[in-house]
Amino acid sequence: MSRLLIIGAGGVGTVVAHKAAKNEVFTDIMLASRTKAKCDEIAAAIGGNRIQTARVDADSVQELVELMRSFKPDIVINVALPYQDLTIMDACLECGVNYLDTANYEPKDEAHFEYSWQWAYHDRFKAKGLTAILGCGFDPGVSAIFTAYAAKHHFDEIQYLDIVDCNAGNHGKAFATNFNPEINIREITQNGRYWENGQWVKTGPLEIHKMLTYPNIGQRDSYLLYHEELESLVKNFPTIKRARFWMTFGQEYLTHLRVIQDIGMARIDEVEYNGVKIVPLQFLKAVLPDPKSLGSNYHGQTSIGCRIRGLKDGKERTYYIYNNCDHEAAYKETGTQAVSYTTGVPAALGAAMFVRGLWKGAGVYNVEQFDPDPFLAELGEQGLPWVEKFDIDLEV
Ligand code: NDP
Secondary structure: OOEEEEEOOOHHHHHHHHHHHHOOOOOEEEEEEOOHHHHHHHHHHHOOOOEEEEEOOOOOHHHHHHHHHHHOOOEEEEOOOHHHHHHHHHHHHHHOOEEEEOOOOOOOOOOOOOOHHHHOOHHHHHHOOOEEEEOOEOOOEHHHHHHHHHHHHOOOEEEEEEEEEEEOOEOOOOOOOOOOHHHHHHHHOOOEEEEEOOEEEEEOOOOOEEEEEEOOOEEEEEEEEOOOHHHHHHHHOOOOOEEEEEEEOOHHHHHHHHHHHHOOOOOOOOEEEOOEEEOHHHHHHHHOOOHHHHHHHOEOEEEEEEEEEEEEOOEEEEEEEEEEEEHHHHHHHHOOOHHHHHHHHHHHHHHHHHHOOOOOOOEEEEHHHOOHHHHHHHHOOOOOOOEEEEOOOOOO
């Protein structure tokens, strides 16, 4: 008997709902979001009265508490936006509910994300015997679980970690983001950062890039970004001397991004227009294609993995572990593209790990702190098979 509450009915929420509906470990499932009609549409596509729906404003702790008191979930999967992480965690504490998310907290008025806000909840979750699982999408998520698996099975000491994220899909639109445009553009336009010799090294936005070769895809220009799992991984694997994150972008995408910034449409402060206050980036989101709508015409694959160098039995070794996911196959199964799919599958599986008692511990944890084995044993059959390569040229 386990009751699951999913909050957020976007691309990722759609995949979580599809995957959870197929998993018998969840006896009762509710999908709640700001717009109930979107939840109803997803529930109808899944069918069989498997998913109940509700409207909730996840910025309001009171509304969340009322919903949790009436539905009585064992765990919440938060796939709304990172702005809602803390209100949902507050409501979980008040109602005695466990928590899982895929993106760390970000204040709305500052493009800045770090784990400190959520790590600060550790003692309160622990005192109530509750578990909060942070960052259980693909990256963060599987990227950190791959790292934990490498540390457990293949290395005595991980020294160099490069997380490489390639989307080689083509959706036929001049410009669109693959997940929430506001969150995506805020992330990419920030300064870059990587970990080296015990400290963070800052770079300009997308300043460093190199050609990397991705399996079944080929060479793609890959840009160094700051990404949230770097913060927890260097803490949880202190032997790491250097940790970096790379993501591919096409020239067309980068040109649009530069224009968006140059004309002020990436601003996150309020401006007055015709007597109404608007945030330019939020307005831009309203006119850009909905990431959920990209799926029907999306071809090609994503490839995300970890390239690792370190020591095993006193000898240096290299290791590459990755998953490739096909946009068309993801769409056929869930009606969404591979970026939503690769995020939603791990979130649903992580919640299943928890309710089955395979991941446990009171407090707030990043995914690499749990046993990677049961999770990776099932990830392939859930739709995200993974591949390992040993002693190869990592290119990084
Ligand atoms: P979408 O914008 O498609 O969906 C977000 C959903 O949350 C929408 O249904 C939206 O409602 C709902 N929502 C927003 N604000 C509230 C609120 N105050 N109360 C209730 N519901 C609300 O985003 P995605 O599905 O693409 O992304 C979901 C999450 O997944 C994000 O946090 C994103 O950062 C994360 N992510 C993580 C990745 C990873 O690998 N770890 C990769 C990709 C995404 P409405 O429909 O009314 O707007």
